[in-house]
Amino acid sequence: MLEYLFFNQTFCDEFTSALSSKNIEFHIERESIQNAFNVNVPENIDDDVWDEIDDIYDNISTKDAKMLQDNLDDDEKVNTAGIYIQLTNNQQTIAKVDPDVMNRMLSVISMDEFNDFIEVIVSSVEEPDDSPICKQ
Numbered sequence: 001m002l003e004y005l006f007f008n009q010t011f012c013d014e015f016t017s018a019l020s021s022k023n024i025e026f027h028i029e030r031e032s033i034q035n036a037f038n039v040n041v042p043e044n045i046d047d048d049v050w051d052e053i054d055d056i057y058d059n060i061s062t063k064d065a066k067m068l069q070d071n072l073d074d075d076e077k078v079n080t081a082g083i084y085i086q087l088t089n090n091q092q093t094i095a096k097v098d099p100d101v102m103n104r105m106l107s108v109i110s111m112d113e114f115n116d117f118i119e120v121i122v123s124s125v126e127e128p129d130d131s132p133i134c135k136q
Contacts, residue, residue: 002115004039004057005031005084011064012037018056022049031084031092038084054111083118088126 006012031038081099
């Protein structure tokens with residue numbers, strides 16, 4: 001299951017409308033940490049369609065993040081990005097990341113590659129393995 005996070009109902013609706021137009025099933029959950037909208041999509045979708053969905057999400061999430069930033073008061077403005085992490089025990093957390101670092105990473109790797117990278121780190125933290133890397 002892949003998850004797409006939105007902070008605004010309007011942008012969540014725009015994304016789910018795009019999913020519906022492609023006959024892609026989804027489930028929306030309210031994310032408890034930030035009171036955001038988490039759109040869950042099954043992973044059994046053709047790679048070309050995934051690429052198209054990722055492009056749609058990138059476009060909408062940029063507008064969503066801008067609106068969130070614009071709605072903050074000037075003295076409350078923050079310059080941070082968050083990585084939504086789902087742990088194996090179903091606990092959820094957000095890792096705050098410098099947005100410049102995040103933008104530089106995403107300028108050279110895809111969102112799928114980034115998600116895979118994060119999953120490897122989370123798995124390694126949850127299930128440590130101190131054996132030599134050549135034996136893992």
